[in-house]
Amino acid sequence: MHPAAHCLYPELDATALTAFATALETGEGAGLPPARAAEVQAVRAAAVFSRGKVAGADGDLLDAALWRHTGSAPRPAVVMPAPWTDLGWPAYAVQASRLALRGYDVLAYSPRGFAASEGHADLAGPFDVTDGRHALDHLLERAAGPVTRIGFLGVSYGAGIAQLVAAHDARVDAVAALSGWCDLGAVLRENRTRRTAAVHALLTASPRARLNRPAQDALEAVLAGRDTPQSVAWEEQRSPFTQVKELGRRQVAVFLAHAWHETLFPAGQVLRMFQELRGPRRIDLSIGDHGGPEMAGLPGLPNRIWTDAHRWFDHHLLGEDNGVDEEGEVLSEVMWSRTLEPAPTWPVPTRRVRRLHLTGTGELADAPDPGWAAGVVCGVETPVTVAEAVARSGADELAGLPRRYPDAAATDGAATAVWTAPATTATTRLRGTPRLRVTYRAANSGSTFVAYLLDLAPDGSARLITHAPFSDLDSPPDSLISADLDLHPTAYDLPPGHRPLLALAAHDPFYADANLPRATLSFTSPEPVPSYLDLPLA
Template structure:
């Protein structure tokens, strides 16, 4: 088999993905040579070949652009079968990323069509980021599957990881034939993913561009990415993003009560979790979300290469229940399954609202015995603290998109030296040592008053778990930008930090750090400006924690 990768190697959103192993697997599946495979994998391929026939195909997509794909048909019996369509992730590997899982679905009784999204690999057309042509491609892929398998499937599922997950939701919203969706590491509101609290996710856009360096981006797609990086044409970008956001079409999914399964990472840096949770909240049909330690696509990666993986296991169960009437119990379990940092325990809750048992308000207060400001149980107003803009501090989201998440999954989360955070460039608030282990579950909220010395301003709030040694791990964060204020006039920011499932050990402290730069974001601060943080008596600044 020839790999679908062309040209030079781009940066990958899938650094742990073994392309050679996937290619060997597919070659063995379609040929006779299983020698390069491990014995267990060779046995799996031999068993699959008795029931599964994969055939490379060219699919007529929108505008007659041909899409590269593979059709897996289940060989036993002549009855109508359920079908699964799998649009590819954001990678030149295209459909090859699904070689193992598509085979396993086909072995379980489905006819499966996996295809490479337009503009990537050997598929024609240009990258549209879930635009109308991508939606039409999905429907035409389903048409093709029906034609090639000899009739209407009993039911239809769409499944995708990353880029393919957004396309899967969008196709389901527009094509009434889709009966269930699996969306792994996905987005709900693309505008919020690009502009969180009006703050540009510049590093995420750079990573997407680097991963697509061999792809053929449409002129409009390239312009949008360039505009985000150059801080221009925001309204036009948000309109473009709305058309590509499943949240825009949630009413269509709800009108048919389409079952949707999400899997997401707590520290997702491409599509932060809150915007996906917004989509999850809005769905009224059967739904489930698995939240895991790690970053984009990391938690499901071992399953892509065929190793045991609870997310892919649940994806099979979800489609099995909704497409094949399997009585596997997934419909009786909670809508939310969370893997807790850092003990990795799994918690199930009937709804997202049930994830948070109670809330605790901590007030941003005056300096305490440590010299830092304190997070106190009661309001402490009248203080102020000025910090300089323009300097980065060790309080950052992560060292690198995706890779830091793999370290977290391996049990080696990034360690932050809190003593090295410049107090001239950041405001720092800490609690007293916690008397018992404190479970944070849900979405923290920050309400902060500050006065900028310039008309544009940005801050980034980071919440840390600090050990007695002073070293810390990040719990969650969020940025905030004000673009149209008046210098010297107070601003009240009321923002959600990204959702979290985190146990803070007894004896540790919580630390809130407010600084003005982070490599992950584009900031709007003027050079040599200041932000004066405060807590007015009429509206004390505070942090609201969601507790287990």
Template sequence: MTSAADSASSGASADFSLYPELDASALAAFVTALESGDVSGLGPARAAEVEAARSVALFSRIKVGGADGALLDAGLWRHTGSQPRPVIVMPSPWTNLGWHTYAVQASIFAARGYNVLAYTTRGFPGSEGEVEVAGALDIADGSRALDHLIERTAGQVTKIGFLGDSYGSGISQIVAARDSRVDAVVALSTWGDLGEAFYENSTRHVEAVRALLNAASKARLSPQTQSIFDNVLTNQNIEETLIWAEERSPFSYVRELNDRQVPVLFAHAWHETLFPSNQTLKQFHALTGPKRVLFSIGDHSGPEASGMLGLPNRIWTNAHRWFDHHLKGVENGIDGEGQVLSEIMWSQALEPRPTWESLTGRVRRLFLAPGGELDEKPQTGWTAGVLTGTDTPATVADSVVLAGFAEIAGRPKAYPTDDIDRTVAAVWASAPSDEVTRLRGTPRLHLTYQAPSPRSSFIAYLFDTAPDGTAHIVTHAPFTDLVTGPGEPVSAEFDLQATAYDVPAGNRLLLVIDARDPFYGDSNLPRATLTFTSLEEKPSHLDLPLG
């Protein structure tokens, strides 16, 4: 199938995966050992997991009858005997690996007493149908998979959980909202508002959509799905795309989740490049039932990836504890550990908080001043020009997903801030801090600017800059205006992505504004100038949440 998406592609390899650390051959060998019992080809740890699961449960590859008759590839872990048990359904992530992605973790759940069914979502290799992106057929598939699991366990079910990573996490949340049988959810690297994920502050996430297309190179996308992705890449039919996304957004089903007080555990990466954290936090904030969010260093699905290989992983440990408590009734203390657990950049310290609001103790306001300073006092009347059409060394990351693994390994990208051309970017720096600056929460930026056309966009980056000029990114966000007339003032007030970051004493915070980043769609006229300023009635400023 050839489409506008193909011609707009960044040229990423068709073999691109959102799970680069996972080895398809190793997962297939694990599944084969589950079937045969022959663990001679596995390492000791994986062999022990196979033996533990097989000692209590029967494993089989199966086909699940989904909606509209589509057959879905699946794996079933079923305990013998008539004892009622909790069950877990696991819709697969956005990957050609399908349900094999969960093979190790599903086996661990089985060894802990659960009956488990993991299935490959429709349209991906091994399953029939077409990729609908959490559409009505996908949600019906989730309930059909649950029907199948209940039938195969002779109805001996106590409570029901849905667990998904990435694509499977959005499906899991919506199934839980629509199917009253579901008692708890684990949603890893998930989305809350898909429209906001595709159009953050009205800015198209083109590189994220390209990554999704490349990662689904062997999948069968429905014509509508292909058309929607093309819309984002070619900047067409925005309203149509947002309507499509609303149906596929867990945020649209908050009322149903709250009516039943469904417990939901979220896990997310601070530098998520597919589903930015703020739109997931929107979902988290709206839920009134038991909830918890784990924030980690890295990018999409990276923090939990090692657990999919069977290695010790605190995110999967929390997932097990969440289901043990809410499905088995185990008093393991997770309900008293607070709603938020943050991994602090770059110390990797874990910081629990009772609520999201308790992360932020106070807000410090810094004003954008002439001469490139971030000042404690309002400064107005100045102008700063940003030339469009030219990229700078200030970028979101070197690549979608992959850059996050370097962060997890303790090698975050070092940005040479002295190389940022001040003729194409506007830069403001704070004074060096006398002590560690503990950023906790969601920074907010207010700017006034003028553009020569009714469509304009820019990206705001916040960096932690050492005395030698090297920097690490703290957070960022894009902004696009599609309605203001040429030359009229645009009031841009928006959140940067949430963060938990310790800026060392002696370092500066650096705010950079430029008009182009390969991660985002560009709405500017080429070689035009965006003119930023600060008005008396509302000076341009940056609000920093401090812990």
């Protein structure tokens, strides 16, 4: 689960992007595919490309590239902080070039501590925000003419930095954040459950990265279970969600793009920020995992996410009347039909919420059934898990091959408690955030479980629709604990003949759990507070 080195972007073609960046500098595109070679020549004819250094916070030099037009006409500008990768700014070589061809001056840079940039990574803290502002200064000082409006665009780590710079620098008019985070606290701990697989991925994904001591300590504290008020303050300082009022006050135009089954930065915390934004806003939600939906666009392949990001900037920075304001604020790619559904806002309009009660017979039923008990053993590996590894499920899901779970293994009574609803007679359209209320008894003072909502097919196989973890760290031993939790939001079509399946397990390798090994969690449904699952139906 936690290899020595982990790639957050398994589909990233670093070789092709490095070759493109080199060709931009030399003008020699002989080794590139014909389309990319022609693109290099078009970019060099339209703008001056140069590599250089940006003086960041404390004098640390950041590796950067600049696409600068020579004419004195007014034009907008875009700054692009790179993702969490040893590749650095060349990850944006093609997309920055395409922005330059659309008329923007562009500066892309490697954040501190990554690739050829100096300093130590601050994990989107004050040093990184200052670096972003200095990068903008660098671009403005070298623009040949007046700069009209300014955007920040980033993928993953760069998306977090882009949002924070936009909130702290009044010069920024628009931001595009692809596969980023909005609430770092919810990324590291979800429902008080430590997201240890995500932290391991961050620590191992860029082997040559240099984290500063506070960032290293904060991530290691999550792994060790050392939660302090200082760590909460550290996380809040790095969370765009804490700056949402400032973004709204200045009417910064915010474009977000995210994957439904995001394993690094869960989709729920991004959608919570989206709901709070008060300026121009849009979110694209796609099938896949971290970085997957936009990854094919980095080397230049046709890509919906990058097209929408460009159109967002064209409208809010170039002033084009391209219909962006008329398309609704939400565009969802539905699993697994691949249908694109626009919606005026989030939550999407729902026809009704279907409440299914957990029963002693293992059914999800319309009426409560109090008094039963269903136990699961703690510390036991279960076949139902979030994914095989952080960010690795994206390619298969994008190819229409989501992970399948065998029904017989999923219903292992020792490790997993399972409830199923009757088969659907027509397509059931789940749109929104499923919610679970369940009561359980824990023999010990700390407890954790993970809830999974699956699609059970007539052949007995199952696919994961959504999930969420839950931990209680305060109740005394042998307490009855009432858990109320939102599962991750979803847009899922349950075909006719399929059944919703709810599974509860006490262990998942994606999360640290507070259970004692071989202890038992006993789920139940008291008469005054019945246990149920709410499904939002479109």
